[in-house]
Amino acid sequence: MSTTWHILGAGSLGTLWATRLARAGLPVRLILRDQARLQAYQAAGGLTLVEQGQASFHAIPGETLDNPEPITRLLVACKAYDAQQAVSQLAARLTPDAELVLLQNGLGSQDAVAAQVPQARCIYASSTEGAFRDGDWRVVFAGHGYTWLGDASHPTAPFWLDDLSASGIPHEWSADILTRLWRKLALNCAINPLTVLHDCRNGGLLQHHCEVAMLCVELSELLERCGQPAAAENLQQEVERVIQATAANYSSMYQDVASRRRTEISYLLGHACDVAARHQLHLPNLSRLRRLLVEHLQQRGLPSD
Ligand code: NAP
16 A cells, blocks of 8 residues: 655645646645635645646545644645745654655755654755646646755665656656755856846846856855855856746746745745855855845835745
């Protein structure tokens, strides 16, 4: 009998994982924030995944956080700013051998979650898959990609990666997951805030080459200082390559601000600045960028944390 996959957060990535696991015949349960969300979900009857224009419907059972059933495997698919609080509400349900997969972007939330549940194994993930919600309980699979999973304190891969293979979820076990997460965070810091401040697509940053280059120098210094030299290698070249390759796209932070959604700034640029301060590293361009972004968010009445 397979272990049940509990999915915390039925948003974009939660739905993308839940529907593929369920489609492979694996047991899946969705954990929703409260009774009102559960009732709304039950009225819809299930989740819809839209792939290449084709919609498929999956009647996955749902429950609330306070359901008493024990949890052995939990996929945490909330935003970084919700993860710690949501997991703390489930801590009492976790079995002694529980394992959590943390899908959050950026850094900071994973350690905060792990500290809440010291008895559990926390596996950090970094994903290049893309999905968005085009309605309640309905998600569009927008960009095929890869998910790297790893555990900095325990190099052995879990046996249940077979479930991901069976579900067609492209993945790889990574011995250096923190390096991957830091590299992604650095790319994000060099691109996303500037697209918000300059009100442009990623390609618009070609007009701001010097600003991007100065940020890359400071980000590389930070990565070296916090023991991630591999994440600093050729950072500027990769940032420029990403800007070229995604020139027509709006960054995720740009889209969040445009849609008046809360950003994950504290776990991206905010985390970079906080770690620099902890290392007594003076990074004036990065600090200025954070200050300008916070001001920009506050002027629009959006949360700046
Ligand atoms: P999302 O669509 O906003 O989904 C988050 C879900 O978490 C929502 O359904 C929300 O519930 C739920 N949630 C929040 N607090 C909860 C609680 N206490 N109990 C139960 N559910 C709770 O977010 P997402 O785009 O999937 O992103 C999740 C993470 O993956 C983020 O860190 C993001 O940066 C990262 N990521 C996303 C993508 C992507 O393409 N979407 C790609 C790579 C990485 P409600 O529906 O009730 O609000």
